[in-house]
Amino acid sequence: xxxxxxxxxxxxxxxxxxxxxxxxxxxxxxxxxxxxxxxxxxxxxxxxxxxxxxxxxx
Numbered sequence: 001x002x003x004x005x006x007x008x009x010x011x012x013x014x015x016x017x018x019x020x021x022x023x024x025x026x027x028x029x030x031x032x033x034x035x036x037x038x039x040x041x042x043x044x045x046x047x048x049x050x051x052x053x054x055x056x057x058x
Contacts, residue, residue, distance in 0.1 A: 003042045016028075017032050
C-alpha cells in the first residue's frame with residue numbers, strides 16, 4: 001500500500017510536535033513516534049477503510 005501524506009498533514013505533525021514539546025521535554029518525540037507508527041500500520045491495514053473523496057481514510 002502506498003501512503004501519501006499531504007503537505008498540510010506534514011505541517012500539522014510539525015505543529016503537533018512543537019505543541020507537545022512545549023508541554024514537556026520529550027513529549028513531542030513521543031507524539032511523532034506514535035504518528036509515524038500509525039502511518040506504518042497502514043502498510044498492513046490500508047485499503048480497508050472508508051473511501052472519502054476517492055481516498056481511503058482512517
